Amino acid sequence: MNIRFLGHSAFVLHTPDHRLLLDPFLSGNPQASLGVDEALALKPSAVLISHAHGDHWGDALAFAKGGVPLIATAEIAGYAMKHGATNAVALNIGGTYRAEWGSVYLTPAWHSSSFPDGTYGGMPTGLVIELGGQRVYFAGDTSLFSDMRLIGDLGLDAALLPIGDHFTMGPEEAARALELLRPKVAIPMHYGTFPVLTGDPAVFAREGAARGVDVRLLKPGETTEL
Structure with a gap:
């Protein structure tokens, strides 16, 4: 699997046959490495949404109105259908x-x-995503919480974690989350996009390495392979 960072908390997960788009905040994102039309041209197999805030919901409707399956909570899926989505899948916490x-x-x-x-x-x-025989945890926007250990028990090839502080975990808390999640690879997100997101990725990389995790710092547009 290849993981392509689009900026802020937006990613594309690639295999030879499928592409999944996560939290597609592209329009209005000062970090965005891809425009909506370019992302549509990737023909994603699905768009996955962690929550409804504008910097995560983003351009979801541009994809959902074109028939790309949108997968999220019942409230988000229902909102999408009311606003023109043609294929929204309603889930809730604990559901697969x-x-x-x-x-x-x-x-x-x-x-x-x-x-x-x-x-x-x-x-x-x-979101715990299984694609191409690998398992990725996309944390969305969250603080540190002890039940991350249960997520780690699933066996994670990668964890994508917010480190910006103020609205989410900062880098030190995110590094503590690695002790519970135990991923092979960690990629930070949700930092530096706006002035208030002051979390330092270098701190996360240092603290993650001290815990034996392969921390990869991606610039918008860069791709890493698991």
Whole structure:
């Protein structure tokens, strides 16, 4: 599997046959390495949304209106259908959706969730994604919480963790999360996009390495292989 960082918390997970788009905040994202039209041209197999905040919901409707399956909580899927989505899959925490490309399992995340227009977005989530025989945990926006150990028990090839502080974990908390998650690879996200997101990726890399984790710092547009 290849993981391509698009900036902020947006990623594409690639295998030779499938592409999954995560939290597609592209328009209005000062870090974005890909435009909406370019992302549409990738023909994603699904768009996965962790929660409804604008910097994660982003351009989801641009994909969902074109028939790309949108997978998220019932509240997000329902909102998408009301606004023109043609194929939205409603899940909730603890549920798993299985498809030709693999599966996604929703986990808790300690945060909040509402759409830019103020509509309630349900509970925020993390995503455990199985694709190409590998397992990736996308934490969305969350603080550190002890049940991350249960997620780690699943066996993680990679964890994508917010480190920006202020709205989510900072780098030190995210490094402590690695002790619970025990991934082979960790990639930080949700930092530096806006002035308030002051978490230092170098601190996360140092603290992660001290815990024996392969921390990879990706610039927007860069890709790493698991």
